[in-house]
Amino acid sequence: MIEVEGLLKKFGEKIVLNGISFRVNNGEIYGLLGPNGSGKSTTMKILVGIVQPTSGQVLVDGVDPTRDSIKVKEIVGYVPETPVLYESLTPREFFNFIGSVRGIPKEKLEERVSQFVEAFGIEEYLDQFIGTLSFGTQQKVSLISALLHDPQVLILDEAMNGLDPKSARILRELLLEFKKEGRSIIFSTHILPLAEMICDRIGLIYKGELIVEGTMGELKERAHEENLEDIFLKLTESKDEVYNIVQALKGTL
Amino acid sequence: MIRILYRELHYQIAKRNPLVVNDEKQFKKAIKNAMSLRRGLGVQTFGFIPFGLLMASTFVFTNDRLVLASLMVSLALLPFVFAMYVTAIQASYVLSIGLFKPLEALPIRLGSKYLSGLLFLEVSPALGVILPSVFVIMAKYPLEGILALLWVFIGLFLGHMLGLAIVNFFALKVHQRAGKGHTLKSLVKAVFFLLFIGMFMAMNYLQYYIREHSEEVARIIGKYFIAYPFSVASIFEPSRSVGLLMIYVAIIAPVYYLTLRAVWKKILEPSVVSEKIFVSRFKAKITNKILALTLKDFRMFVRKPAMLVAFLIPLYMVLPTIVDAFRKGQLSLLNVLVVLFMVGLFSVAGADAVLKVEGNVLELLKTLPIRKKEFMLSKILSMTVVPITIGVLIVIFGARYDVDSLLLLPYAFMLPLISASITMLYLFRYTGEDIGIPELSWLHMIFMIIIVGIVFALIAAPLVFGLKHLFVSQEIALGILFILFIIAKKH
Numbered sequence: 202m203i204e205v206e207g208l209l210k211k212f213g214e215k216i217v218l219n220g221i222s223f224r225v226n227n228g229e230i231y232g233l234l235g236p237n238g239s240g241k242s243t244t245m246k247i248l249v250g251i252v253q254p255t256s257g258q259v260l261v262d263g264v265d266p267t268r269d270s271i272k273v274k275e276i277v278g279y280v281p282e283t284p285v286l287y288e289s290l291t292p293r294e295f296f297n298f299i300g301s302v303r304g305i306p307k308e309k310l311e312e313r314v315s316q317f318v319e320a321f322g323i324e325e326y327l328d329q330f331i332g333t334l335s336f337g338t339q340q341k342v343s344l345i346s347a348l349l350h351d352p353q354v355l356i357l358d359e360a361m362n363g364l365d366p367k368s369a370r371i372l373r374e375l376l377l378e379f380k381k382e383g384r385s386i387i388f389s390t391h392i393l394p395l396a397e398m399i400c401d402r403i404g405l406i407y408k409g410e411l412i413v414e415g416t417m418g419e420l421k422e423r424a425h426e427e428n429l430e431d432i433f434l435k436l437t438e439s440k441d442e443v444y445n446i447v448q449a450l451k452g453t454l
Numbered sequence: 455m456i457r458i459l460y461r462e463l464h465y466q467i468a469k470r471n472p473l474v475v476n477d478e479k480q481f482k483k484a485i486k487n488a489m490s491l492r493r494g495l496g497v498q499t500f501g502f503i504p505f506g507l508l509m510a511s512t513f514v515f516t517n518d519r520l521v522l523a524s525l526m527v528s529l530a531l532l533p534f535v536f537a538m539y540v541t542a543i544q545a546s547y548v549l550s551i552g553l554f555k556p557l558e559a560l561p562i563r564l565g566s567k568y569l570s571g572l573l574f575l576e577v578s579p580a581l582g583v584i585l586p587s588v589f590v591i592m593a594k595y596p597l598e599g600i601l602a603l604l605w606v607f608i609g610l611f612l613g614h615m616l617g618l619a620i621v622n623f624f625a626l627k628v629h630q631r632a633g634k635g636h637t638l639k640s641l642v643k644a645v646f647f648l649l650f651i652g653m654f655m656a657m658n659y660l661q662y663y664i665r666e667h668s669e670e671v672a673r674i675i676g677k678y679f680i681a682y683p684f685s686v687a688s689i690f691e692p693s694r695s696v697g698l699l700m701i702y703v704a705i706i707a708p709v710y711y712l713t714l715r716a717v718w719k720k721i722l723e724p725s726v727v728s729e730k731i732f733v734s735r736f737k738a739k740i741t742n743k744i745l746a747l748t749l750k751d752f753r754m755f756v757r758k759p760a761m762l763v764a765f766l767i768p769l770y771m772v773l774p775t776i777v778d779a780f781r782k783g784q785l786s787l788l789n790v791l792v793v794l795f796m797v798g799l800f801s802v803a804g805a806d807a808v809l810k811v812e813g814n815v816l817e818l819l820k821t822l823p824i825r826k827k828e829f830m831l832s833k834i835l836s837m838t839v840v841p842i843t844i845g846v847l848i849v850i851f852g853a854r855y856d857v858d859s860l861l862l863l864p865y866a867f868m869l870p871l872i873s874a875s876i877t878m879l880y881l882f883r884y885t886g887e888d889i890g891i892p893e894l895s896w897l898h899m900i901f902m903i904i905i906v907g908i909v910f911a912l913i914a915a916p917l918v919f920g921l922k923h924l925f926v927s928q929e930i931a932l933g934i935l936f937i938l939f940i941i942a943k944k945h
Contacts, residue, residue: 213482251820270887274823285818287750288550289757294750297739301746302822310738324733330757 202227203248203354203385208257210243210409217243220257221411223404228383230376232390232400234429236437239406241389242282245356248387249279261354262385275303278352280360282389284343288332292323292342295331296349303350310349317345321368337363344372355379355386361395373399393429403429407437456571457491459553463572464488466551466814467893495579501897502582510586522591523687526602529587530683533609536580541573541617543806548572549621551814554721566718570618577610580896591689601689601696608702612682615710622717743824747832752839754811768797768804768841768870772848779855787921790852790859794845795910798869801841802902805877808836809891819889827945829889830882834874834942841870861924868931869913873906875938880905882945909934 203225210218218240225231235241246252248261250270259266266273287295300310318324321341326334331342340363347355355376361369376386376399390396396403397417404414413423413436424432434440468484487494509529516522548554548569557565584606592599680698688695741749775793779785812819819829845866852859880902881892913931916923 249821251817271823271825274821277821279821281817281821285815287754287815287818289754290750293736294753296736298746298750299822300738301741302743302824304743305740307738307740310740311736314736314738318736327733327736 202260202262203231203387204258204260205244205248206258208244208247208259209255210240210247210252211255217409218247218254218257219409221406221409223411223414225385225387225402227385228380229401230380230386230388230399232388232396232403233406234389234391234393234396234403234433235406236439240409241406242358244406245279245358245387245389248273248356249277250274275350276352277354277356278347278350279356280340280344280347280358282358282362284336284339286331286339286342286346289330291328291330292318292334292345293327295342296346299346299349305350309351313349313351314345317348320371321345335363337365337368340364341368348375353384355384355388357386357388359389359391361390361392393433397429405433405436412436455568456575459568459572460491460494460575461489463548463551463553464494466553491575495575498579498895498897499582501895502579503586505900506583506586509583510590513587513590517594519690523690526587526591526605526689527683527687529584530605530609530686532584533577533580533606534613534683537577537610537613538617538620539613540577540580541614542620543810544573544576545569545617545621547810549721558722564714564718566618566714566721569717569721570614570714573614573617574610577614581606581610595690597692598689601692601699602686604699605686605689605695608699608706609682609686611706611710612702615706615713618710618713618717622713622720744828744832744835747824747829748835748839751808751811751832751836755807768800768844772797772844775848776851779851783855785852785855785859787852787856787858787862790848790856790862791865791917791921793848794862794865794869795914797841797845797848798865798873799903799906799910801837801870801873802877802899802906804837804840804874805833805881805902806894806899808833809881809894811836812891816889816891824889826882826887826889827942830878830945831942834871834878837874837878838870841873842867845870864928865931868928868935869910872909872913872931872935872938875935875942876906876909877902879938879941879945 205224206222207220208218208222209216209220221240221244223231233241233244243252247254247259248266250266250273253267261273262276264272264276287298290298296310296314299305300307300314305313318327321344323338323341323345326338331339334342340360344360347357357376361372364372373395376388379386380401388396388400400417402414402416403420404411405420406412413420415423417429420429420432421427424435426432426435431440434443465485465488468481468488487497512525513522516525554565554569557568585603588599588602588606591602680701682702685695685698685702688698772793775785775789779789846863849859849863849866852862881894881898884890884892913927913934916926916930
């Protein structure tokens, strides 16, 4: 379970997160949506213990990342929005490195790597340097490395980026399976139909504030719109803006 | 453009420095420094000037043209080595943090000129060490001083160009596949690279020789007057010096242009070395967390030989002794001992490489359950592997001449460990559990060499009363190592 209460983050004078609160239950996929720069990634980094909050309370499976970030890192599997990997290692070496650092038993590591490598179809890339792999394959390596220790909590920051349709489908099914097993998942994406499809509840962050939260049904009712894209545009006050911009662009093209 | 790149580079360095990033005031100050090119360079140059003045004092009290020319030859090695070192190390770092990625999509014909300009700026504060001596010559002999200044710039350019060539040759290749064959090739490359650098390090050895045997050296300089740095001695023969300078410029200019073209081509499209793909099942190889981090560092060093430059300073300490031993057919116990202390002392320089090897992957490490202490210990290990190996080899080599050399073996292990532990404990002194990459400037490095030097003096103190006190000295070293271990454990 993840509990966030009054989370505030400032970078200098700039307020990036302005007292946001939400909760992700066990066995729940929580969609954290918002425009670029709204504060989604910062929220996720605070949950993982990479970034320190200015104030507010965060609990990940009962552990406060500001007090025991190591414990949180043991529980959480985190996929950043762009893969951050050692480019001069091969995926094989990288998985062994992650396994060693996380203290994963040899048999378990062997089994899980073999399964995921096969599932995401990267067997032939196991001995190529990560730096030479395509963005999508690097994203798969990043994804697999986040799943190796069987995390109780998953924090996925635009994890679908760069994945081919087959891998995206596999990841989607995996997330639904994890949910059934009672794990907590925070999922951020700009692919709104996907969020609509798999998230139990959705929180919309805009300019550092959580402006709305609820199930798909609750959001539709609140915004009087039929799909998530329209809800998103309406609540972020972008619908008219989008129309005006497109009209203006048509004039210049 | 260079101003933007300089600011971005120093912003990225500040962002990766936990001493700065966790302290709002410090961070603002660092960003302020990073944003101002003049301030950033000024602060660094100012730090070098005291050393420059120290070196210039030798020139002040020397009036003999022959000795001045010989001293200038040895001084001329500094800009060359500085430029080569900074270019090779910093270019790999700059490229690994993706500083040039935004430029790749722009219609720029020769973007590497910006890399070159940026690296020149990085090298320029080192002129603070050299210029005071040049100004002294200039005050005594104006024309010769100007020529000396021009030769310093030639040295800078030559070193920079070689650094670029090293980066071009070693750091800008993308191997699609690793494996035993690749590792072997990388090792061979690294060995060649070591030999290549060793060649220039050996030249520095001549510096001592020059001072001791200036008459004899003058003859040698006369013989090899064309080769840099011997060519610098020509400043007291202006017409010959100008001629040589023109020859150098005529050769350097086209080679520099061609190197820049090759570098930019490879930045845009690193040459991919394809190898046969053979898919094998994944077999887990689990190690201890600290060893896994060290192993990872070494894999990366072997694959980025340009990073090995930082480890070459201890090698430079060994080289003259080995050459001398071969020449004389003997190697005294005292010589081996001195070399071991020097290797230990200058293993401080390895800190630069073991910290910079992380590039932009710090964020990944921060998501893993790694304590600062574990990270620091892994860096101590990474720092010591090369100096310990060099130390052990020199002891074994020494045993060929005097079997008692084996008694010095404990130093080969303890001294680099002490040196690395002090350096890392100092750099990771910030509070909190967060891992980060502390900033390491030339000034930090010099400061650490002084601190380690003081500790080593303590260890060596009993040896002043004769080698029979060897074990007392080793016990002191062990005691210091134990204290450092306790401090590291509590860190």
